[in-house]
Amino acid sequence: MTLLVPEFKTDPFFNLEDNWAQTAPNELTHYYDQGQGVPLLLMHGSGMGTSAAVTWWQNLPFISQYARCIAFDFIGYGETLSAANTSPDTAYGIRQWGEHTLRLMDALHIEKAWLAGSSLGGWVALQLAIDHPERVCGVISIGTGGAKKPKPDTRAAQPKPKGPLSAELILQDLQKNIRNDAIISDTLVNLRYQAALKEAKLGLRPYLMAARDRDREVLPLDLDALAQLSLPVLLVHGRDDKVVPVARSLELLEAIATADAHFYKDAGHWPHIGRADEFNGLMRDYLAAHHSPSLNN
Secondary structure, three states: OOOOOOOOOOOHHHOOOOEEEEEEOOEEEEEEEEOOOOEEEEEOOOOOOOOHHHHHOOOHHHHOOOOEEEEEOOOOOOOOEEHHHHOHHHHOOHHHHHHHHHHHHHHOOOOOEEEEEEOHHHHHHHHHHHHOHHHEEEEEEEOOOOOOOOOOOOOOOOOOOOOOOOHHHHHHHHHHHHOOHHHOOHHHHHHHHHHHHHHHHHOOHHHHHHHHHHHHHHOOOOHHHHHOOOOOEEEEEEOOOOOOOHHHHHHHHHHOOOEEEEEEOOOOOOHHHHOHHHHHHHHHHHHHHOOOHHHOO
16 A cells, blocks of 8 residues: 655745655655755654644754754654554554654665654654664653653642643643743644644544553663663753653663763753754754764864
């Protein structure tokens, strides 16, 4: 079965050009490809209405000046098409998203790449570095969890459930995670809201969240395995992250001998968006320090 390229076009707000790659006979991966030089795959998280575009639009114009940046939608997310959507109870998970990443690399004839992941994307990247270190140059991990899910404390106050999906709920989510209202426009809120409505219509999000939560039980990041990594790892975290506590990056920093870390004051779960200029410079300097040929010319 060969899937046809859809007529979808990314909104001009993001200023990104759509690309599609057949990554399996029944799988068409949507991605953006900018720049030249060392390959850098950019991997999104699992928030409402997420995609490569809404995760990396603040970074691609700068980072693509010194690397070949490939930001893509995981199976189950964004505009990537997959027959896996017909059996969502078994199709998704940390290793499944990692295998999808490798299929895209193979389709684009990329033997080895840097991986940058936000939240869930960072978990996928670190697990991929454990499973296939021969395919990974290094990892930049932003606000990454991947810890084993703790047993619920019945004595503790339970978090309030989120309200029904609305533009106001999306706005609150963006404000909490970006922590920079200057870049949260009505257009951005509406685009993410429309993407979340599309997610709800497709009905995949409960399966995606169930897969993530399942792997917190059966496939949390193995600190002993991470300790064996010899590739460079940069851990980035906003100090006001309300989704993944800063303590998690400190735990990973202690476990990974090759890791460095950078913590942003007054930043939330997405410091690469809220503090984009500083993050973009950090990425440039970190990759340059680790001998990216295109940065040393």
